[in-house]
Amino acid sequence: MRLLVNKVVLFLSTLSAVIGLVFLFWILITLTIKGLSSINFYIFTHDLVNNGLRNLLIGQFVLALIAVVIGVPIGMIAGIYLQEYSFGNKYAEFIRNLSDVMMSAPSIVIGTFVYAIIVNPIGHQSGWAGAIALAIMMIPIVVRTTDDMLGLVPKELREAGVAIGAPKYKVIIDIIIKAAKVGIMTGILLAFARIVGETAPLLFTSGNSEYFTLNLNEVFPSLTVAIYNLATMPDANLVKIAWAGAFILTLFVLIVNLLGRYIIKDKK
Amino acid sequence: MEALFKKVSALSATLILFLLTGIFVVLFIYAKPAIKEYGLHFLVDPRWGVEVSQNQNSVNNTANTSNQVATLQDSPQIVDSDTIDSDDDAIDTDNDLAADEDSDIAVNDDDIAAATTDTDIGSSTSNIKVVYGGLIPIVGTVLSTILAMAFAVPIAMGIAVFLSEIAPPFISKPVGIAIELLAAIPSIIYGMWGLFYFGPLISSIFGGGSVSLLVAGMVLAVMIIPFMASLTRDSMNTTPNVLKESAYAMGATKFEVIKDVIFPYAKKGIIGSMILALGRALGETMAVAFVIGGVFNFPHKLTDPTVSIPVVLANNFAESSGMSLHALFYLALILFVISFMVISFAKFYFLRDKE
Amino acid sequence: MKKLILGALVAVSSFAYTINGTGASFPYPVYKQWIKSYYDQTGNRVNYTPTGSGTGIKEVALRHVDFGGSDKPLPPKVLKKAKLYQFPTLVGGIALSYNIPGVDNLKLSEAAIEGIVLGSIVYWDNPLIVKYNKNAKLPHKKIIFVHRSDKSGTTFNFTYYLSKMSSIWRRHYGARKLINWPTDAQGRGIAGKGNFGVSAAIKTNEYSIGYVDYADAKKNSLKMATIENKGHFVTPTPKNFAIGAAYAGFDAKKDFYKIIAYPKKGYPIIAATFILVPKEKVNKDKEVTAFFDYAYKNDAVASKLGYIPLPASVKAQVRKYWEEKGISPSK
Numbered sequence: 046m047r048l049l050v051n052k053v054v055l056f057l058s059t060l061s062a063v064i065g066l067v068f069l070f071w072i073l074i075t076l077t078i079k080g081l082s083s084i085n086f087y088i089f090t091h092d093l094v095n096n097g098l099r100n101l102l103i104g105q106f107v108l109a110l111i112a113v114v115i116g117v118p119i120g121m122i123a124g125i126y127l128q129e130y131s132f133g134n135k136y137a138e139f140i141r142n143l144s145d146v147m148m149s150a151p152s153i154v155i156g157t158f159v160y161a162i163i164v165n166p167i168g169h170q171s172g173w174a175g176a177i178a179l180a181i182m183m184i185p186i187v188v189r190t191t192d193d194m195l196g197l198v199p200k201e202l203r204e205a206g207v208a209i210g211a212p213k214y215k216v217i218i219d220i221i222i223k224a225a226k227v228g229i230m231t232g233i234l235l236a237f238a239r240i241v242g243e244t245a246p247l248l249f250t251s252g253n254s255e256y257f258t259l260n261l262n263e264v265f266p267s268l269t270v271a272i273y274n275l276a277t278m279p280d281a282n283l284v285k286i287a288w289a290g291a292f293i294l295t296l297f298v299l300i301v302n303l304l305g306r307y308i309i310k311d312k313k
Numbered sequence: 314m315e316a317l318f319k320k321v322s323a324l325s326a327t328l329i330l331f332l333l334t335g336i337f338v339v340l341f342i343y344a345k346p347a348i349k350e351y352g353l354h355f356l357v358d359p360r361w362g363v364e365v366s367q368n369q370n371s372v373n374n375t376a377n378t379s380n381q382v383a384t385l386q387d388s389p390q391i392v393d394s395d396t397i398d399s400d401d402d403a404i405d406t407d408n409d410l411a412a413d414e415d416s417d418i419a420v421n422d423d424d425i426a427a428a429t430t431d432t433d434i435g436s437s438t439s440n441i442k443v444v445y446g447g448l449i450p451i452v453g454t455v456l457s458t459i460l461a462m463a464f465a466v467p468i469a470m471g472i473a474v475f476l477s478e479i480a481p482p483f484i485s486k487p488v489g490i491a492i493e494l495l496a497a498i499p500s501i502i503y504g505m506w507g508l509f510y511f512g513p514l515i516s517s518i519f520g521g522g523s524v525s526l527l528v529a530g531m532v533l534a535v536m537i538i539p540f541m542a543s544l545t546r547d548s549m550n551t552t553p554n555v556l557k558e559s560a561y562a563m564g565a566t567k568f569e570v571i572k573d574v575i576f577p578y579a580k581k582g583i584i585g586s587m588i589l590a591l592g593r594a595l596g597e598t599m600a601v602a603f604v605i606g607g608v609f610n611f612p613h614k615l616t617d618p619t620v621s622i623p624v625v626l627a628n629n630f631a632e633s634s635g636m637s638l639h640a641l642f643y644l645a646l647i648l649f650v651i652s653f654m655v656i657s658f659a660k661f662y663f664l665r666d667k668e
Numbered sequence: 669m670k671k672l673i674l675g676a677l678v679a680v681s682s683f684a685y686t687i688n689g690t691g692a693s694f695p696y697p698v699y700k701q702w703i704k705s706y707y708d709q710t711g712n713r714v715n716y717t718p719t720g721s722g723t724g725i726k727e728v729a730l731r732h733v734d735f736g737g738s739d740k741p742l743p744p745k746v747l748k749k750a751k752l753y754q755f756p757t758l759v760g761g762i763a764l765s766y767n768i769p770g771v772d773n774l775k776l777s778e779a780a781i782e783g784i785v786l787g788s789i790v791y792w793d794n795p796l797i798v799k800y801n802k803n804a805k806l807p808h809k810k811i812i813f814v815h816r817s818d819k820s821g822t823t824f825n826f827t828y829y830l831s832k833m834s835s836i837w838r839r840h841y842g843a844r845k846l847i848n849w850p851t852d853a854q855g856r857g858i859a860g861k862g863n864f865g866v867s868a869a870i871k872t873n874e875y876s877i878g879y880v881d882y883a884d885a886k887k888n889s890l891k892m893a894t895i896e897n898k899g900h901f902v903t904p905t906p907k908n909f910a911i912g913a914a915y916a917g918f919d920a921k922k923d924f925y926k927i928i929a930y931p932k933k934g935y936p937i938i939a940a941t942f943i944l945v946p947k948e949k950v951n952k953d954k955e956v957t958a959f960f961d962y963a964y965k966n967d968a969v970a971s972k973l974g975y976i977p978l979p980a981s982v983k984a985q986v987r988k989y990w991e992e993k994g995i996s997p998s999k
Binding site: 048050051055056057058059060061062064065066068069071072073075076083118119120122123125126127129130131137139140141142144145146147148149150151152153154155157158161181182185186188189190192193194196197198199212213214217224225227228231232234235238239241242243245269273274276291294295298299300302303306 | 314315318319321322323325326328329330332333334335336339340343386400454467468469470471472474475476479480488490491492493495496497498499500501502503506507511535538539540542543545547548550551553566567568569571578579582583585586588589591592593594595596597598599622626627631642645649650652654656657660
Binding site: 361362363495502508509512514521522524603606607609610618620624628629630631632633634639 | 682719720722723725728816817819820821844845846848852853857858860861865868869872873909984
């Protein structure tokens, strides 16, 4: 009997994996077919003004990089604080809840918030505002995953570290994080993937630029805003660019994903 | 050094607190005029953008027929031809449509508010008050999220179990990365895929339109599966081998090991992943906007179109100003409160026996 | 080639400027083409973020951008208060697209349209529709009315047309960017996000009809109804849109505040899109007008995409308006 239940459950779980994969491949294949057909050398060497993607790819990369540089450390350190330094503390619990709630904020809300505190005072859109909006979106994901993954590290490991006389911060950095690093990296990669597909936070903060620029104080190009604008246009050429952009975006995340996993592996 | 590290981490956490409070405060400030205007009745009012007459004594046509406006616009009864015919009899003596006699056409004044950044305009300039109520998007949000979780949780758990316990490494690695890729696809692509491919498929199986609550729930489910699956898999993988092995040694089947050893051990991470997924489902904007149907009505069956809070935001935000904008922020505030309540409850209920 | 060198020289000579705008997404495909050729020609940069007319008005009023785009013009009083100038750039047609298997060349009288939008005509074989479509096999199927789910300038212009064409509609609904359509309450309504969503909905739902801008209808090969305009039936073609636009009645003294739906002749459901600039930023305004002046001279590209260039008389009016306000492009 138990063996039967076992077989059934394992079958069901394999089935769900298959279902998940079916959807995944359906979307990816759609994306690949539509995207691949519009990819050529041209879009990599021309900017949006000439119906190319170059400035958008670079711009998106820059924004995402800044968002990661700002968001991941803040998120990780806060996660460490919540798990290691304030266990059971009411204050920590409150921050945890707020952070989770922030996760559900529609991206429009985040965009509006950044618009209110940055774009409005400065008086115009800017790349900085966009990057900060993305960072804010990353933080709750990184916080929660760091918090949880650290929490899953067995007590014994912590106690062992303390037993040999190491100060708490060293225990955290050298032992605990190492143990949880796979999970934490997953969290970071998921957060990164999330912001890389977001439009609304950028639409009102960094806007749309047709040209190549690295000046973050002005309207700044981003792939997601362009995809959003172009995908539903009645101009077939623009739609093709949108799909090509979406395809490249997904590929980009794949590469970052592989890189991230590789980096962790290496440090072993 | 230790003290420094501790202080820095506390600072980081406090920064987050400021951010979140800041967002909440900004939302509240922008929502305040709507809160003052509609109060708690906003939560149960199914009308959106319906004009009602405040002043019963007004003699112009608009006021006379405004009661009919309210009835016509939110009455669920069928507007049969009899009603229309009787209106024809009561035709007003407006002169015919001369080219520049445009001033009698009721034109929404929101954009005037936009231009003059006068946030109170609209209600004060005429006897016509516009009513906004959030009941339908609130219901839509709750329903679409429940649907999404109902679909996503079993599948995501199944995938995680598959990746963590069943599949050999040469399968689980690429499949795992592939699942994570799903999280990267821009939500507008999900929206378009849902609109053109998935929606019609669902409607051919279950009936109803190609855009509906059901389609939205399922597309949402696909979007949140990667979060749950990846993080659950990672949490499951943290279970010390010694625990698993001793269970196997006692003759437990794989399923029993998963059920009684791994899941309890990894519970925190699993629940955490569900909360992340829940958050995404509650707040997803663009994809749902394309496939939920956008009709401001209650869904009487699963295959009916409706709206959710993020959808109303997505559809109206860029074009709104004045009181309609404040009403949108009121909705966003309500979403915050809903998600706070749901998440707190989920955590309380599931993580009760936390050490 | 010469143009390219000249453009590069101009750009390098650092007289090249950048102007930023935001607003209506309706004209973006055309603006994008104009931006490209203008950049090739002069090296000057123009950025336009399509967010929506409401945002366009908001942002230019707050002086966050150099110009704002809106499908809904502002009345002179408001422009004065906000200290903005306004002028039109393009005209577009709004088609009534339908999906009835086996039926092409649908003709709709004003009475038929009125009945469909008000919900009093429920089935396709209603006498009011059959009257002008004797040869078509109109089935006894319920009419599914497709409309916008999001707030939209297209909806505004369409309902403005309805308000002028039908006194019943005018009394009960007026012209708004977002409407609670009567057909929704009857369970016969579908909403789509953007012109894109409406086109997709019409395409995938048989026996549906909806209002969608001409460029999108054309791109998606949707069938478009021939519509009555005060006794004559007019096909939705660029030529007929242009005839309608000629009767627009723009008045420079009123800052071109005119919603051009339901003109005396031509196709009746047409709409214009406008640009707003801040009064006091004279130098920036000159740069903006320089761009649109160039655009006016090169708007053949608009027709290719399904939009209608302004009639020459209107362009002349606009240029005079610029001169009067002191924002004509610097020579």
